[in-house]
Amino acid sequence: MDSRKPGAELALNLRLLDHQIMGPEGELLGNVDNLLMEEVDGHWFVASLMTGPAAAAQRQGGRMGRWVEAIWRRMHPDADPVPVAVPLRHVTKVDSAVHVDESAARALAQTQGIELWLRENVISRLPGGLAGDDDDRGPVATHRRRHPGFEPDPGARPIGHLLGAEVRDSEDSSLGRVIELTATTDDDGTEALGRLRLDALICSTSRIGGELGYTLTPEGPWVVRRLVQALHRGDRLVHVDDLDLHAFLAAEKPEEGRATTRLTVRRNAEVTHPYDR
Amino acid sequence: MCLVLSGCVVPARDGAAYQEDASQSLQSATSAVRSAELALQSWLDGRMPGTSADVVVTDAEGALGPIDVAFGGVDPPSRDSDKVRSDVVGLLGDAEDALAQSRIAVRRDDPEGVRAALDALDKAAADLEATTATLR
Amino acid sequence: MKKVFAVALGILTAIGGFVDIGDLVTNAAVGARFGVSLLWVVPVGVLGICVFAEMSGRVAAVSGRATFDLIRERLGPRMGLLNLLASMAVTFLTLAAEIGGVALALELASSVNAYLWIPFVGTALWIVLWRVKFAVLENAFGLAGLALIVFAVAAWQLGPDWGELASQAAMPSVPATEDVAVYAYYAVALFGAAMTPYEVFFFSSGGVEEHWKPENLKLMRANVFIGFPLGGMLSVAIAVSAATVLLPRGIEVATLGQVAMPVVAATGKIGLALVLLGFFAATFGAACETGLSVGYSVSQYFGWQWGKFVEPLRAARFHTVVLLSCVAAVGLLLTTVDPIMLTEYSVVFSAVALPLTYFPILVVANDRTYMGEHVNGRVANALGVVYLVIVLVASIAAIPLMILTKAGQ
Numbered sequence: 080m081d082s083r084k085p086g087a088e089l090a091l092n093l094r095l096l097d098h099q100i101m102g103p104e105g106e107l108l109g110n111v112d113n114l115l116m117e118e119v120d121g122h123w124f125v126a127s128l129m130t131g132p133a134a135a136a137q138r139q140g141g142r143m144g145r146w147v148e149a150i151w152r153r154m155h156p157d158a159d160p161v162p163v164a165v166p167l168r169h170v171t172k173v174d175s176a177v178h179v180d181e182s183a184a185r186a187l188a189q190t191q192g193i194e195l196w197l198r199e200n201v202i203s204r205l206p207g208g209l210a211g212d213d214d215d216r217g218p219v220a221t222h223r224r225r226h227p228g229f230e231p232d233p234g235a236r237p238i239g240h241l242l243g244a245e246v247r248d249s250e251d252s253s254l255g256r257v258i259e260l261t262a263t264t265d266d267d268g269t270e271a272l273g274r275l276r277l278d279a280l281i282c283s284t285s286r287i288g289g290e291l292g293y294t295l296t297p298e299g300p301w302v303v304r305r306l307v308q309a310l311h312r313g314d315r316l317v318h319v320d321d322l323d324l325h326a327f328l329a330a331e332k333p334e335e336g337r338a339t340t341r342l343t344v345r346r347n348a349e350v351t352h353p354y355d356r
Numbered sequence: 357m358c359l360v361l362s363g364c365v366v367p368a369r370d371g372a373a374y375q376e377d378a379s380q381s382l383q384s385a386t387s388a389v390r391s392a393e394l395a396l397q398s399w400l401d402g403r404m405p406g407t408s409a410d411v412v413v414t415d416a417e418g419a420l421g422p423i424d425v426a427f428g429g430v431d432p433p434s435r436d437s438d439k440v441r442s443d444v445v446g447l448l449g450d451a452e453d454a455l456a457q458s459r460i461a462v463r464r465d466d467p468e469g470v471r472a473a474l475d476a477l478d479k480a481a482a483d484l485e486a487t488t489a490t491l492r
Numbered sequence: 493m494k495k496v497f498a499v500a501l502g503i504l505t506a507i508g509g510f511v512d513i514g515d516l517v518t519n520a521a522v523g524a525r526f527g528v529s530l531l532w533v534v535p536v537g538v539l540g541i542c543v544f545a546e547m548s549g550r551v552a553a554v555s556g557r558a559t560f561d562l563i564r565e566r567l568g569p570r571m572g573l574l575n576l577l578a579s580m581a582v583t584f585l586t587l588a589a590e591i592g593g594v595a596l597a598l599e600l601a602s603s604v605n606a607y608l609w610i611p612f613v614g615t616a617l618w619i620v621l622w623r624v625k626f627a628v629l630e631n632a633f634g635l636a637g638l639a640l641i642v643f644a645v646a647a648w649q650l651g652p653d654w655g656e657l658a659s660q661a662a663m664p665s666v667p668a669t670e671d672v673a674v675y676a677y678y679a680v681a682l683f684g685a686a687m688t689p690y691e692v693f694f695f696s697s698g699g700v701e702e703h704w705k706p707e708n709l710k711l712m713r714a715n716v717f718i719g720f721p722l723g724g725m726l727s728v729a730i731a732v733s734a735a736t737v738l739l740p741r742g743i744e745v746a747t748l749g750q751v752a753m754p755v756v757a758a759t760g761k762i763g764l765a766l767v768l769l770g771f772f773a774a775t776f777g778a779a780c781e782t783g784l785s786v787g788y789s790v791s792q793y794f795g796w797q798w799g800k801f802v803e804p805l806r807a808a809r810f811h812t813v814v815l816l817s818c819v820a821a822v823g824l825l826l827t828t829v830d831p832i833m834l835t836e837y838s839v840v841f842s843a844v845a846l847p848l849t850y851f852p853i854l855v856v857a858n859d860r861t862y863m864g865e866h867v868n869g870r871v872a873n874a875l876g877v878v879y880l881v882i883v884l885v886a887s888i889a890a891i892p893l894m895i896l897t898k899a900g901q
Contacts, residue, residue: 380901383742383744384744386742387744387746388746390742390743391747391749391750394737394741394743394753394756394757395749395753395756398753398756398757398760401760402760403756403760403761404756404760405761405764407602407603408600408601408603408749408752408764408768410603411599411600411603411749412600412747412753415746415749419746419747485742
């Protein structure tokens with residue numbers, strides 16, 4: 080997949096969320112735990128990706144999420160800790176991993192608290208901790224540094240708020256919950272992935288198999304494909320223009336849950352099964 | 357497996373269940389005795405070093421203790437079962453004696469003693485097997 | 493010439509590395525109790541692990557993603573986390589069983605009590621995982637594990653009635669003295685021993701450690717489809733020799749010494765020496781694999797840097813997890829739990845946890861976006877679906893059978 084081609088479609092849950100983040104030297108820098116969206120001129124864009132315990136906790140939500148976030152705050156050396164967010168202009172390629180450029184790799188490496196603490200206090204004190212097979216790589220990060228360019232924008236909203244939200248049609252009957260979002264790349268004339276424009280969301284009444292990768296195209300061995308198709312025959316694709324995302328996302332502060340918990344599809348909107356696009 | 361087996365002999369509700377317990381215990385004991393016998397014979401034939409034979413014999417002896425304790429701890433459900441109990445406890449005791457004799461002989465590197473222990477093991481195993489057959 | 497050597501080395505280590513404490517104990521126990529009437533499970537399990545390992549190896553070579561990356565990606569963070577906890581528990585149980593197996597092998601060789609060996613084995617294991625290069629670790633123990641071929645020699649020397657054995661194995665039936673549920677329970681255990689989830693974590697992560705590319709696929713397939721079945725032959729030899737020596741004597745397998753007795757009876761001291769070397773190499777090698785697998789799966793779930801292809805300082809969390817799991821496994825064993833019993837439980841729980849790992853791999857191996865031309869073909873998918881059903885049945889049946897038979901009484 081050439082994700083840099085302008086107009087290329089990306090299924091966010093399938094192709095970005097929970098994927099490995101990789102630096103230019105192949106270093107593994109965490110998984111994509113959350114994505115941040117911003118509103119520009121009435122359109123919603125995926126602007127940056129987040130990783131780490133705070134981002135994962137925010138996406139998880141509920142008691143478990145709050146608990147993890149509280150521990151993260153308590154353990155963090157800063158008085159008011161800010162999670163790290165990588166703007167998508169630092170993403171160079173999306174394949175089975177999400178590749179980021181050198182500055183983003185540095186920012187991620189220097190903000191992973193547990194790793195840095197273990198490096199300094201455990202591993203480097205064990206005999207042989209410094210030896211290895213990779214002499215040709217750059218120096219190892221051992222100290223925390225803040226990277227102001229890699230912090231979430233105050234107006235940004237985590238995508239975790241959209242995933243799992245309930246969608247209703249104009250007659251107020253439920254279409255299910257959001258399981259997938261599609262976005263297209265925006266041409267900004269650079270090599271980077273850049274921000275992604277949110278196109279549509281897919282909601283489903285089935286809670287099983289939403290991330291297997293069969294939401295947009297039927298694939299896989301016959302039996303599994305049939306089973307997933309049967310479970311997901313009620314899936315519906317709704318274009319973002321047919322929803323009031325602003326009311327849903329912008330009206331609330333990220334810390335305090337959702338102002339409204341459901342999205343309502345506009346009257347006369349075209350709602351189809353994702354395979355029938 | 358016989359450790360697990362012996363560890364959880366089920367409390368007997370009736371005579372048949374008690375016989376089943378007895379038969380399980382005897383089979384586990386047979387397994388231990390026959391293992392020791394095989395090890396001693398191999399040692400005598402020069403096919404197994406004393407160190408390894410010692411481990412097999414010691415393991416066998418160690419397996420018998422829990423079998424004994426577990427079976428001895430089950431109350432016979434009626435007077436009719438008392439004979440089964442005394443027979444089995446007696447046989448397990450004989451097997452333990454034979455195994456202890458084997459352990460001592462093999463640790464001493466004493467071929468005469470090992471031969472004597474082999475006879476004792478064979479007799480113990482044969483008795484165990486014969487009684488198991490009557491319980492079926 | 494170099495290529496031939498690489499192919500041969502890969503196949504040999506696949507054979508020698510195939511057997512672990514689970515295979516040793518379960519095959520001997522089944523042979524001693526059921527003769528060859530349950531042997532049909534071994535080829536079913538071996539073909540299963542071939543299908544499964546080939547898929548995960550292919551995905552690793554083409555996409556660079558190891559198994560647990562895919563599990564989280566396709567099941568989401570919540571289901572992925574549950575999966576991680578279950579898989580880690582099983583792998584950890586197996587790690588403890590393998591360390592116990594090494595200690596038991598050392599006890600047989602030295603007559604020094606196994607529990608005295610356990611702390612030393614745990615320390616040695618950690619030093620190897622910490623310091624020894626991945627390729628050395630994989631090849632050394634795999635090659636030394638080939639010593640277990642002595643089981644095949646023993647089976648040959650014992651000279652059972654091969655025609656009779658073959659007809660019994662080909663027409664399996666439940667022995668008259670055994671319950672159907674017990675027979676089924678041991679079938680699940682034998683299946684779980686052949687197809688353990690850690691093998692796939694290790695195999696796919698090992699592919700990433702060794703920087704496999706699509707051009708390595710041929711070599712990988714040769715290792716899997718030649719090496720694993722030959723390794724499976726060792727399992728068969730263990731069961732046949734137990735069926736020949738232990739079954740007639742009424743010996744049930746409860747110790748590692750009893751697993752070795754058929755070889756002693758057939759080939760004497762040299763055979764015993766080889767068996768002990770084989771036991772040591774197979775269990776220590778598998779302890780390395782399971783120890784690393786715990787680290788691999790946790791790190792991949794969270795996206796942490798993992799692997800022995802970077803210096804330890806770069807993968808501090810990974811190495812800390814590995815260190816902690818070695819310490820915890822030693823701690824578990826020092827509660828004087830019987831390692832053989834631990835092994836018997838670990839193979840059954842392996843069968844329970846198998847679908848969790850298997851299903852996401854089957855799905856990703858079908859993803860054209862990742863796999864391109866290397867996507868699953870018809871044969872891989874047909875086998876893949878057949879095994880999905882088998883794995884599900886074994887997984888669902890395992891716990892009820894365990895309760896029903898009181899763990900195989």
